[in-house]
Amino acid sequence: MLIATIASVIASQALISGSFTLISEAMRLNLWPKLKINYPTEQRGQLYIPGINLMLFVGCISIVLIFKESSAMEAAYGLSITLCMLMTSCLFAFYLYTRRVKLWVIGGTWPFISPSNSHSYSLTSRNSPTGAM
Numbered sequence: 001m002l003i004a005t006i007a008s009v010i011a012s013q014a015l016i017s018g019s020f021t022l023i024s025e026a027m028r029l030n031l032w033p034k035l036k037i038n039y040p041t042e043q044r045g046q047l048y049i050p051g052i053n054l055m056l057f058v059g060c061i062s063i064v065l066i067f068k069e070s071s072a073m074e075a076a077y078g079l080s081i082t083l084c085m086l087m088t089s090c091l092f093a094f095y096l097y098t099r100r101v102k103l104w105v106i107g108g109t110w111p112f113i114s115p116s117n118s119h120s121y122s123l124t125s126r127n128s129p130t131g132a133m
Helices: 002-028 050-067 070-098 103-125
Strands: none
Touching (some): 050 070
16 A cells, blocks of 8 residues: 555656646647746756646546546556557657658658557557446
């Protein structure tokens, strides 16, 4: 039980700091509306975005209320990881497009990325409806 609690705390901290970093980079690329960013320390990389913190809170409460049991969240976790990989691939392709990389280069990398994402999505999406509600 202690190890599971420690793992949950570490995972939640990774989610929070990753979300703040991802949104700050998206704002820098003009892919997300500008939000207030607080810098709690002088150290590079330390930032806090109150609006994203609220979104994470609402999302966590919603997931707990929808799935009710941790066993029902297993399939949803796999689906969320797969969708994260797919969105990362799409954002990378969009980033390359904004940097004026030739479309044949972007299109040439997509067949190597997309099948693994699509295969993972098809495997996890079959299990997800059984976990929800």
